[in-house]
Amino acid sequence: MKRLHLIREEIRRQRAYPADAIPCQIKLDANENPFPLPEDLTGLFFSAVTREVALNRYPEAGSPALRRRFAARFGVAPDQVLLGNGSDELILALLIACGGPGKSVLIPTPTFAMYRICGLNLGCRICEVPLAAGGDLDLPAMLAALERERPVLTFLSYPNNPTGGCFNDDKIAALIEQAPGLVVVDEAYGPFSGRSFLPRLKAYDNLLILRTLSKVGLAAMRIGFLVGPPEIVAEIDKVRLPYNLNSVSQMAAGFYLDHEARFIAQTEEIVRERAGLWDALRKTAVVHPWPTDANFIFFTCDRDINQVYAALVKRGVLVKKFDASGNAPPAIRVTVGRREENEAFLKALRAGVATLGA
Ligand SMILES: Cc1ncc(COP(=O)(O)O)c(C=O)c1O
Structure with missing residues (x-):
């Protein structure tokens, strides 16, 4: 396209931000809070929007x-x-x-x-x-x-x-x-x-x-x-x-x-869930979670990360995959979700890893 030269070179050289739009039942890829706004607050919120x-x-x-x-x-x-x-x-x-x-x-x-x-x-x-x-x-x-x-x-x-x-x-x-x-x-x-x-x-x-x-x-x-x-x-x-x-x-x-107190209560719940998820990952063979202070866990795996990622997607779990960068090997970042989401993720991960060779 002949007009493309009008776009600055540093923009043309880049690739668009890869936000995965893979439809998965369990979404643990974007470090979001997995809890919706509590029902009573939802009502209050939308009536305030209408009013104000x-x-x-x-x-x-x-x-x-x-x-x-x-x-x-x-x-x-x-x-x-x-x-x-x-x-x-x-x-x-x-x-x-x-x-x-x-x-x-x-x-x-x-x-x-x-x-x-x-x-x-x-x-x-x-x-x-x-x-x-x-x-x-x-x-x-x-x-x-x-x-x-x-x-x-x-x-x-x-x-x-x-x-x-x-x-x-x-x-x-x-x-x-x-x-x-x-x-x-x-x-x-x-x-x-x-x-x-x-x-x-x-x-x-x-x-x-x-x-x-x-x-x-x-x-x-x-x-x-x-x-x-x-x-x-x-x-x-x-x-x-x-x-x-x-x-x-x-x-x-x-x-x-x-x-704010209601939002903080959710954050505290996520921090509690994080401890359980981290421990479960640590006990999962071939998986190595890094210490975390956030609402997500970065882990490496003694298996091909692309295949681990694909195995999770195949089982309905979306996480974020990272190529090797600096001294960090290829890895996956999983957001801490609700208890049932974390359990489903762990089940999918263990089942997926079991199908992969070293
Ligand atoms: C470290 C860091 N800073 C900033 C942001 C952007 O957050 P916001 O949704 O406020 O734009 C993110 C989002 O993932 C993040 O991880």
Whole structure:
């Protein structure tokens, strides 16, 4: 097609994000909360939408009321918080504001794919440093990359998607202290680890934190947060589209705070289920789960991962498959589901693995 040259080369070189649309009865591939909104809350939610959302009006630009409410929740000032259409949008906003051709972005590998994809889309140079064996940061290699590449942004997923563990806090602090650019600690899975860098925001002028409601029960609503120094947040805010958070999502974010205890109860249930699932995986022959602080488990297998994945799909279970990356061998990431889903997954995995040769 002769007009294709109009598309920038860095876009043409990329492949579209592979979101598996394989229909499976049991969906454990996207790190979602497996519990629906409780029935009483569903009723309340939809009656509030009917009452409060004017479909003919634009949403409130910049969501000022929500900024205030979530600032109080995060223990910061309202001008330190920005809301995004999912934290994905805020990753893109950060890269638009700081990145571009000739700018470097530092990430450990493997990690969340959007840092790389958004960075490449904007023409940034992506510097990937393999995680140390076991999944923690390779601090000397990361420090050397900071020195060599002078990245404008460093992204650290904490806990790390897909490997599951939280990086060592002292290593993260050392990176923040040494980084010439901004360091983004992405706490998408913070509710499952109970750990956060929010209390350290006061100590650094180059630390930014990402949060999301996607993993705690509101993935459909696309609500993310950026928290950081007010001067930086004000600059990122200029990149944000005026009506980035639609009116229903704004209402849902407020609804979350009104009923947070109910969402937290679900998160706690997931953390309890995680322990059982991890233990069962550890006891499964040829399967090796990595330690996790998130709502998913990354495991390797002494069998061909493509075949293990296919065996699961054949039995109606969708998980996420990862090619070897850095020091991490080919692996599967399974989201912690409801008890019956976890049991069905384990049954399918054991049956599937039993059919495969070493
Ligand atoms: C580490 C990490 N950050 C951010 C996101 C994006 O979340 P959101 O749904 O808020 O865009 C994800 C989603 O999987 C993630 O794993």
